[in-house]
Amino acid sequence: MFTGVIRALAVCQRPAIVALALLPVVMVTAACLPAVLLLSAVPGGIRRLCPLLAQLQRWTDVVLTRSQPGSAAVRSISTSWPV
Numbered sequence: 603m604f605t606g607v608i609r610a611l612a613v614c615q616r617p618a619i620v621a622l623a624l625l626p627v628v629m630v631t632a633a634c635l636p637a638v639l640l641l642s643a644v645p646g647g648i649r650r651l652c653p654l655l656a657q658l659q660r661w662t663d664v665v666l667t668r669s670q671p672g673s674a675a676v677r678s679i680s681t682s683w684p685v
Contacts, residue, residue: 623665
């Protein structure tokens with residue numbers, strides 16, 4: 603019974619970590635929505651909006667890329683922990 607619980611938790615580990623890592627990105631994106639709406643209507647606002655959206659995209663890409671099993675960040679964490 604105990605090993606079954608451990609296996610079930612191991613299956614859910616990666617999605618839980620990704621969800622926790624994406625939570626701050628989602629909060630920042632929600633906080634930026636008023637700026638996105640207002641800057642798109644202001645002259646020259648699109649020029650200032652593009653770097654903001656690019657940064658949000660980079661953060662999301664980093665979170666999702668580093669959560670993949672073959673990424674260097676996952677390998678360095680898994681190999682540096684004592685067994």
